[in-house]
Amino acid sequence: MKKNILIIFPMVYEAKPVFAKFAKGRKAKVGEMADISGEGSDSDIRVLVSGFGCAASQNRIRLAVEKFRPDWVILAGYCGACRPGISAGDLLLDSSCGELPPELKSALGALDFKVGKIATTSGIAEADMKADLNASGYAGVELEASIVRETLKELGVRPVFSHMRWVSDASDCLMPMQFFADIMDFSCGEIKVSCAALVRSLLRNPREFVELCRYAKALSPVQKRYSEEIVRIVGALRG
Numbered sequence: 494m495k496k497n498i499l500i501i502f503p504m505v506y507e508a509k510p511v512f513a514k515f516a517k518g519r520k521a522k523v524g525e526m527a528d529i530s531g532e533g534s535d536s537d538i539r540v541l542v543s544g545f546g547c548a549a550s551q552n553r554i555r556l557a558v559e560k561f562r563p564d565w566v567i568l569a570g571y572c573g574a575c576r577p578g579i580s581a582g583d584l585l586l587d588s589s590c591g592e593l594p595p596e597l598k599s600a601l602g603a604l605d606f607k608v609g610k611i612a613t614t615s616g617i618a619e620a621d622m623k624a625d626l627n628a629s630g631y632a633g634v635e636l637e638a639s640i641v642r643e644t645l646k647e648l649g650v651r652p653v654f655s656h657m658r659w660v661s662d663a664s665d666c667l668m669p670m671q672f673f674a675d676i677m678d679f680s681c682g683e684i685k686v687s688c689a690a691l692v693r694s695l696l697r698n699p700r701e702f703v704e705l706c707r708y709a710k711a712l713s714p715v716q717k718r719y720s721e722e723i724v725r726i727v728g729a730l731r732g
Contacts, residue, residue: 498538498730499563499652501554503637504684507570508542510720511727516540523683526557531731536596538731539563544682546615546636553682554644565594565653566645569723571715572611572635572658573618573666575627579607581663582715584722585633587611587656594653600729604722607632611658613639617673623664633658657726659719661712669704671697 502508505521512521515529526541541557544550558566572585579585584606586593593601609632612618618626618634626634638656645652662668675694678685695702 495534496536496565497561497563498536498565498567499557499561500538500540500567500569500727501543501557501637501641502540503543503545503550503568503570503635503682505542506716507719507723508540510724511540514724515727515731523681524553526561529727529731534732536730536732538727540727543637545677545679545684546613546640547679547682549680550637550682551640551644554641555648558644558648558650562650563652565596565655566641567597567655567657568638568641569657570635570637570659571661571719572633573623573662574632574660574664575612575618575623575634576609576632577627577664579609579632579660579663581660581666581711582718583607583660585609585611585658585660587633587638587658590654590656594655596730597655597726600726602725602729604725606657609633611635611638611656613637617668617670617677619668619670620665627664633660659715659722661715662708666708666711667704668708669701672701672705 508521516527519527523544530538543553586608588608611633612626612631672694676686
């Protein structure tokens with residue numbers, strides 16, 4: 494009997510490498526769910542671009558679970574690090590999910606990864622919040638895992654749940670926080686960038702432009718590693 498696997502990516506840029514490799518021409522966009530099952534595979538795999546943590550994203554997850562009835566849900570994407578010693582680009586597996594399913598353990602192969610609790614917050618975590626989360630035992634922070642868990646509980650289903658994140662910003666990373674606040678639309682879970690909003694943000698705080706350039710430069714090798722590893726892992730799950 495085939496196993497139904499639902500892989501959830503919050504952001505379009507997190508889903509894009511997998512869509513480009515396996516979705517047969519389908520484009521990654523918020524709300525899109527695509528069949529990426531491999532021929533002759535023992536698994537039926539769907540990927541969902543849910544949007545980042547908000548009510549609209551939770552509704553997309555709810556509809557996908559109701560429609561597909563997964564045996565296994567995997568949440569994947571980027572996170573911030575709370576624990577010093579976890580670097581940008583590191584793969585972090587959420588220890589609160591318990592033991593790794595054997596299929597994921599096999600798919601990870603020889604990839605390096607760290608294990609720790611990952612917290613869910615309602616907005617981007619700044620340095621002070623990351624320090625508080627680290628003091629409470631959390632290794633990373635993101636926006637969606639709690640709503641996935643809440644949705645599964647609400648629907649009364651008990652699939653295996655796995656949570657893996659690649660670190661986009663270390664605990665001491667200086668991110669242009671106001672810029673991200675300006676482009677994140679929490680009514681729909683999408684990032685919306687406009688020239689006008691960008692100019693307004695940078696005029697309000699010119700130093701933010703320097704921080705944005707520095708952050709973009711640091712993120713480039715992280716994106717390369719993420720793209721390679723998520724495609725490798727999903728490819729292995731497809732069989």
